[in-house]
Amino acid sequence: MDRRLKVRFAPSPTGFLHIGSARTALFNWIFAKKYNAEFILRIEDTDRGRSKEEYLNEILDSLQWLGINWDKIYHQSQRLEIYKDYANKLVESKKAFVEDGAIIFRYELDSISFDDLIRGYIEFKELPKDTEVIIKSDGTPTYNFACCVDDVLLGITHVIRGEDHIPNTPKQLLMYRALNFTPPYFAHLPMILSSEGGKLSKRFGATSIREYRDAGYLPEAIVNYLLLLGWAPGKNREIVSMEEAVRLFELKNVNKTGAAFSLDKLDWVNSEYIKKLASEEFFKYAKEFLERQNFLPLGVEEEYVKKVILLFQNRISKLSDLKEWTYSCFFDNYTYSQDTQEILVKELSKEISFLITKLDKISSFDKITVEKEFRATAQELGLKAGDLVHPVRVALTGRRIGPGLFEVMEVLGKERVIKRLLRLLNFWQQTKAI
RNA sequence: GACCCCAUCGUCUAGCCCGGUUAGGACAUGGGCCUUUCGAGCCCACGGCACCGGUUCAAAUCCGGUUGGGGUCGCCA
Numbered sequence: 001m002d003r004r005l006k007v008r009f010a011p012s013p014t015g016f017l018h019i020g021s022a023r024t025a026l027f028n029w030i031f032a033k034k035y036n037a038e039f040i041l042r043i044e045d046t047d048r049g050r051s052k053e054e055y056l057n058e059i060l061d062s063l064q065w066l067g068i069n070w071d072k073i074y075h076q077s078q079r080l081e082i083y084k085d086y087a088n089k090l091v092e093s094k095k096a097f098v099e100d101g102a103i104i105f106r107y108e109l110d111s112i113s114f115d116d117l118i119r120g121y122i123e124f125k126e127l128p129k130d131t132e133v134i135i136k137s138d139g140t141p142t143y144n145f146a147c148c149v150d151d152v153l154l155g156i157t158h159v160i161r162g163e164d165h166i167p168n169t170p171k172q173l174l175m176y177r178a179l180n181f182t183p184p185y186f187a188h189l190p191m192i193l194s195s196e197g198g199k200l201s202k203r204f205g206a207t208s209i210r211e212y213r214d215a216g217y218l219p220e221a222i223v224n225y226l227l228l229l230g231w232a233p234g235k236n237r238e239i240v241s242m243e244e245a246v247r248l249f250e251l252k253n254v255n256k257t258g259a260a261f262s263l264d265k266l267d268w269v270n271s272e273y274i275k276k277l278a279s280e281e282f283f284k285y286a287k288e289f290l291e292r293q294n295f296l297p298l299g300v301e302e303e304y305v306k307k308v309i310l311l312f313q314n315r316i317s318k319l320s321d322l323k324e325w326t327y328s329c330f331f332d333n334y335t336y337s338q339d340t341q342e343i344l345v346k347e348l349s350k351e352i353s354f355l356i357t358k359l360d361k362i363s364s365f366d367k368i369t370v371e372k373e374f375r376a377t378a379q380e381l382g383l384k385a386g387d388l389v390h391p392v393r394v395a396l397t398g399r400r401i402g403p404g405l406f407e408v409m410e411v412l413g414k415e416r417v418i419k420r421l422l423r424l425l426n427f428w429q430q431t432k433a434i
Numbered sequence: 435g436a437c438c439c440c441a442u443c444g445u446c447u448a449g450c451c452c453g454g455u456u457a458g459g460a461c462a463u464g465g466g467c468c469u470u471u472c473g474a475g476c477c478c479a480c481g482g483c484a485c486c487g488g489u490u491c492a493a494a495u496c497c498g499g500u501u502g503g504g505g506u507c508g509c510c511a
Contacts, residue, residue: 012511045508101510128507136509143511167438167506232447236459258504262445265461315474389470401472
């Protein structure tokens with residue numbers, strides 16, 4: 001007798017991989033790894049109208065991207081005869097009947113209960129209906145029926161799925177009974193809710209893994225964040241790898257309460273993962289990302305791109321943030337942001353001109369030399385370093401905030417720095433003219 | 435509406451099973467520090483056991499109810 005545990009993730013290819021589904025897949029995967037269970041992917045593609053190859057590919061792709069792999073994959077659309085056979089058995093035993101070409105199962109109206117591995121004892125006193133279509137008139141099985149037949153035939157021992165399936169469970173239990181099958185164990189995961197506490201729908205914003213991937217979130221961070229929704233690694237830890245999660249995970253420690261999805265926290269987790277990356281790796285991801293978005297200007301030197309990108313590794317929460325941060329490093333047509341007004345009103349044309357002549361004389365434009373010269377110049381002008389730093393930062397980046405000024409200057413290089421300082425001079429000139 | 439699930443800071447959670455904690459952490463927010471700035475870093479603060487009963491010397495913890503939130507009621511999955 002094969003005692004190996006088996007779990008399954010059963011997406012239907014009618015849309016991109018949803019955050020909630022991804023979390024279900026993840027918990028199944030973690031459970032499988034922990035107990036050396038087989039992880040089966042079952043494609044529930046019995047809805048001929050809505051199932052699309054494109055969606056299937058996307059789901060498979062997203063799962064792999066998240067690091068979720070599977071041992072076997074089944075497609076329900078290839079198993080239609082099996083469902084029909086079992087449905088016919090029910091017809092033979094008078095537990096189902098045929099009507100308009102469909103096969104309809106007749107429930108015993110018993111009260112029915114089961115022990116949920118997460119929630120404990122759940123009892124349904126009565127069911128709302130006493131019949132259920134199990135084979136549609138087009139010959140395809142309905143969800144509950146195909147699900148039962150497959151879970152038993154594929155040897156699934158633990159069904160770990162979303163809480164929204166709790167109301168399906170009594171129907172399925174009755175089908176198992178009619179079919180003389182022993183039902184698997186059930187564990188119903190809490191829902192992921194929108195930040196307002198409602199259902200996670202299109203209106204909420206990004207609901208598919210694909211969208212987060214496109215926005216520059218790292219798979220490890222998404223996995224980590226999803227893990228935190230409904231489960232805690234303990235010891236006040238927030239950052240936990242998939243491997244550690246496998247070690248620490250217990251189904252019975254999963255929460256029962258629905259969890260609101262917080263983009264703020266996801267951003268924080270992602271920024272933690274970005275900071276942890278080795279610079280080389282971060283550069284690789286970031287460059288790939290910016291190239292995919294066609295963001296980088298044509299013919300820009302790789303070394304320059306790298307220096308620029310690394311300037312921001314500790315300041316972004318997702319790769320897409322890089323676009324606004326680095327814009328002024330790659331393009332000359334950046335503008336001074338609105339909040340720089342108070343800095344720009346203090347006109348320092350003379351001082352900046354003087355600074356330009358000083359900077360121009362530097363032969364090695366590294367941050368140490370630049371800073372030394374910069375501070376000396378400020379002192380010579382009778383200014384505090386800060387008085388000069390602020391307008392210069394605005395001149396160079398268009399913003400009042402950013403990485404250390406001297407690092408920025410080193411990365412931009414002398415030529416760009418001077419060009420941009422002249423631009424500021426010009427800006428003041430024009431302002432005065434008005 | 436019927437059935438079902440759930441209930442600790444604004445949010446994610448630890449604690450609950452095996453009653454006795456200043457109810458702990460994280461995100462967010464506010465403030466301070468650092469500094470050339472900051473949305474970076476460091477520190478501090480704010481903030482919670484939904485309510486009502488019961489059991490008990492003692493209840494976030496056990497029991498009941500109320501309220502609130504969520505889910506499901508398709509020849510969708």
